[in-house]
Amino acid sequence: MDSPLNSAKRLVAKVFAKKSPQKVAKDQEWKAYKAKRRESERALKRHRRNARMDGYKNH
Secondary structure, three states, X not given: OOOHHHHHHHHHHHHHOOOOOOOOOXXXXXXXXXXXXXXXXXXXXXXXXXXXXXXXXXX
């Protein structure tokens, strides 16, 4: 069974559809795309971490 983080990463990858550098015309666009994807993954992790911490506080 997949860990929740792996399935979350897969979800992010699906949303961004893993474009290849050849499909993205300019290098700058590719870098911006990668940064945005990384940011989404971080936000997802942060959200999950915050949810976990809230769970600990409530017990």
